[in-house]
Amino acid sequence: MAYAIIETGGKQLRVEPGRFYDVERLAVGEDEAVTIDRVLFVENDGDVSIGQPFVTGATVEGTVLRHLRGRKIIVYKMRPKKKTRKKQGHRQELTRLMINSINLNGSEVGGGEQAAKPEAPTKAESVSEQTEDED
Numbered sequence: 001m002a003y004a005i006i007e008t009g010g011k012q013l014r015v016e017p018g019r020f021y022d023v024e025r026l027a028v029g030e031d032e033a034v035t036i037d038r039v040l041f042v043e044n045d046g047d048v049s050i051g052q053p054f055v056t057g058a059t060v061e062g063t064v065l066r067h068l069r070g071r072k073i074i075v076y077k078m079r080p081k082k083k084t085r086k087k088q089g090h091r092q093e094l095t096r097l098m099i100n101s102i103n104l105n106g107s108e109v110g111g112g113e114q115a116a117k118p119e120a121p122t123k124a125e126s127v128s129e130q131t132e133d134e135d
Contacts, residue, residue, distance in 0.1 A: 002110025004102045005041040006060050012040060015099045017111030020065060025093035028064050034097065036060045042102060044109040057105040065096040 009024030039058035042049040070092040077086040101111025
């Protein structure tokens with residue numbers, strides 16, 4: 001399983017292909033592609049690339065799913081015995097980003113086709129198989 005550690009919005013984030021993440025608001029429209037080149041670390045099945053500070057030739061490609069706002073937090077400041085109170089709220093502007101692939105030196109190390117998991121038979125299918133075996 002390949003993953004990368006990227007820097008976006010002043011924060012470091014561990015990302016994997018096929019998953020979505022909420023990052024600080026990016027100046028990109030919805031359903032548009034994003035390429036992040038601030039990659040700090042790439043791991044692909046035991047093969048590790050560490051940047052100083054960034055891995056050269058490494059990019060992470062993603063698609064913006066939507067823009068949203070985070071949960072509201074309350075900032076309450078009070079000075080005791082002075083009758084001073086200040087209440088302020090804040091909601092962070094976020095972008096939901098779907099990670100499509102991780103590229104290293106032009107070759108894709110993670111993403112693209114996802115390994116299809118074999119589906120477990122449904123209850124109805126397993127019952128019909130059992131009745132056919134008994135006949």
